[in-house]
Amino acid sequence: MSTSLPKTRLYMTKELSASLKIDAVGAPAHYLAGVLRLTRGDVLGVFNGRDGEWLARIDSQGKGRCELTIERQLRPQRDEPGPWLLFAPIKKTGVDFVIEKATELGVSRLWPVFTQHTQSARVNLDRLRSRAIEAAEQCRRLTIPDIAEPIALDALESHWPRDRRLIVMDERGEGRPLAEIVHHFDGSPAGMLVGPEGGFATSELDALAALPFVTRASLGPRILRAETAAIAALVCWQALAGDWNQSLAQ
Amino acid sequence: MSTSLPKTRLYMTKELSASLKIDAVGAPAHYLAGVLRLTRGDVLGVFNGRDGEWLARIDSQGKGRCELTIERQLRPQRDEPGPWLLFAPIKKTGVDFVIEKATELGVSRLWPVFTQHTQSARVNLDRLRSRAIEAAEQCRRLTIPDIAEPIALDALESHWPRDRRLIVMDERGEGRPLAEIVHHFDGSPAGMLVGPEGGFATSELDALAALPFVTRASLGPRILRAETAAIAALVCWQALAGDWNQSLAQ
Numbered sequence: 001m002s003t004s005l006p007k008t009r010l011y012m013t014k015e016l017s018a019s020l021k022i023d024a025v026g027a028p029a030h031y032l033a034g035v036l037r038l039t040r041g042d043v044l045g046v047f048n049g050r051d052g053e054w055l056a057r058i059d060s061q062g063k064g065r066c067e068l069t070i071e072r073q074l075r076p077q078r079d080e081p082g083p084w085l086l087f088a089p090i091k092k093t094g095v096d097f098v099i100e101k102a103t104e105l106g107v108s109r110l111w112p113v114f115t116q117h118t119q120s121a122r123v124n125l126d127r128l129r130s131r132a133i134e135a136a137e138q139c140r141r142l143t144i145p146d147i148a149e150p151i152a153l154d155a156l157e158s159h160w161p162r163d164r165r166l167i168v169m170d171e172r173g174e175g176r177p178l179a180e181i182v183h184h185f186d187g188s189p190a191g192m193l194v195g196p197e198g199g200f201a202t203s204e205l206d207a208l209a210a211l212p213f214v215t216r217a218s219l220g221p222r223i224l225r226a227e228t229a230a231i232a233a234l235v236c237w238q239a240l241a242g243d244w245n246q247s248l249a250q
Numbered sequence: 251m252s253t254s255l256p257k258t259r260l261y262m263t264k265e266l267s268a269s270l271k272i273d274a275v276g277a278p279a280h281y282l283a284g285v286l287r288l289t290r291g292d293v294l295g296v297f298n299g300r301d302g303e304w305l306a307r308i309d310s311q312g313k314g315r316c317e318l319t320i321e322r323q324l325r326p327q328r329d330e331p332g333p334w335l336l337f338a339p340i341k342k343t344g345v346d347f348v349i350e351k352a353t354e355l356g357v358s359r360l361w362p363v364f365t366q367h368t369q370s371a372r373v374n375l376d377r378l379r380s381r382a383i384e385a386a387e388q389c390r391r392l393t394i395p396d397i398a399e400p401i402a403l404d405a406l407e408s409h410w411p412r413d414r415r416l417i418v419m420d421e422r423g424e425g426r427p428l429a430e431i432v433h434h435f436d437g438s439p440a441g442m443l444v445g446p447e448g449g450f451a452t453s454e455l456d457a458l459a460a461l462p463f464v465t466r467a468s469l470g471p472r473i474l475r476a477e478t479a480a481i482a483a484l485v486c487w488q489a490l491a492g493d494w495n496q497s498l499a500q
Binding site: 100101104105106138139140141177178179180218219220221222223224225228231232235236238239240242243244245 | 350351354355356388389390391427428429430468469470471472473474475478481482485486488489490492493494495
């Protein structure tokens with residue numbers, strides 16, 4: 001099955017069903033012709049996060065437009081219940097990088113959190129969403145991670161769903177090893193919180209530690225950059241509690 | 251202990267011992283004054299990969315030079331027996347990124363491997379080594395990973411030490427989940443091999459599978475970029491078989 005999936009994939013917001021004709025104009029048309037260099041007769045996978053993945057064929061191309069026909073479903077929709085990632089926005093390349101890698105690693109929600117030492121006070125959510133869509137297209141996901149409105153760390157408690165654990169990467173090393181926590185996890189949904197460059201303030205870590213839904217974790221004896229810690233947290237989760245026991249062919 | 255370590259660290263090739271005076275000229279002097287903005291009386295950690303980490307104090311600064319005195323040892327030397335990472339050199343930012351992250355993640359040797367689909371046929375080893383040194387300084391390592399001379403994949407067999415396992419990330423999904431492999435590892439040293447953008451050729455994966463020292467691993471149901479796979483492989487290793495059960499304070 002895995003080898004029959006087209007490598008080229010496109011996310012669309014439209015409903016998808018067999019025999020549907022789609023007239024792509026503007027950016028998607030340019031992407032198909034100019035970036036992916038697809039021409040008449042070529043096939044690609046399309047998905048919308050709800051209806052699974054479908055095989056589409058290019059019927060015709062013109063200036064700034066591209067007509068496709070949806071042929072058949074390649075994969076049914078399925079849940080992608082990955083963890084949430086809460087991260088302090090870092091400098092631009094850092095954020096783009098975190099979005100891309102977290103999407104590849106199956107995150108279900110990306111949630112920017114402002115902390116005392118957060119360098120960047122503005123986040124362009126449209127830009128983050130575009131990055132997440134590109135990464136989802138390339139990594140064969142069937143969903144796009146949700147990009148949540150940024151929140152101040154001290155407002156998190158009042159917005160946090162009580163059935164979800166929040167695993168905080170405590171760079172003081174006071175938590176248990178993350179693998180140990182995840183390996184014995186009770187099956188509840190989870191979020192992973194990673195601090196900014198320069199770390200959390202001590203008062204922030206102390207306040208987090210007092211929250212009933214928080215577990216503190218450590219990521220070993222070296223100092224990891226913020227983006228490395230984010231990736232590491234998600235890798236540990238997927239490898240030990242997530243979907244990495246499934247093969248590519250599923 | 252961990253909080254008393256200076257955040258600023260400098261790798262030097264000199265022997266280090268108490269009361270030693272060091273006259274840094276050129277690039278290191280510029281780094282201390284211009285980049286780290288240290289001035290007379292400031293302290294930093296210095297290490298050379300052999301003698302542990304030492305506290306040094308800046309005695310005086312002048313044009314393009316900086317005099318330091320080594321005061322006392324902060325940490326004794328210890329082995330950092332992380333896994334090897336064998337990777338196909340990818341475009342420049344990709345290689346720099348892999349070097350930085352792999353160093354943070356405790357790799358002991360970085361080994362560029364040329365495969366059929368490797369895009370970049372040249373590797374600047376001095377540049378890679380500089381990147382590894384910067385990352386080692388920042389992440390609190392006591393060693394610099396070894397940067398090995400690039401090798402062609404089909405020459406690997408004749409150079410591979412037979413007491414070391416080679417875990418190959420098989421992007422066809424034919425290996426067992428990496429966490430399962432690492433969790434039940436027998437304690438022998440290991441290397442992790444990650445393919446290029448575009449993947450290994452089928453013939454390469456088949457040839458690797460036939461080697462007695464190779465174990466094939468899978469990294470879950472999504473397609474990971476080459477650099478994500480490299481990080482993921484090292485995170486799994488450190489979390490399950492490496493040193494992430496040690497705390498920062500050790």
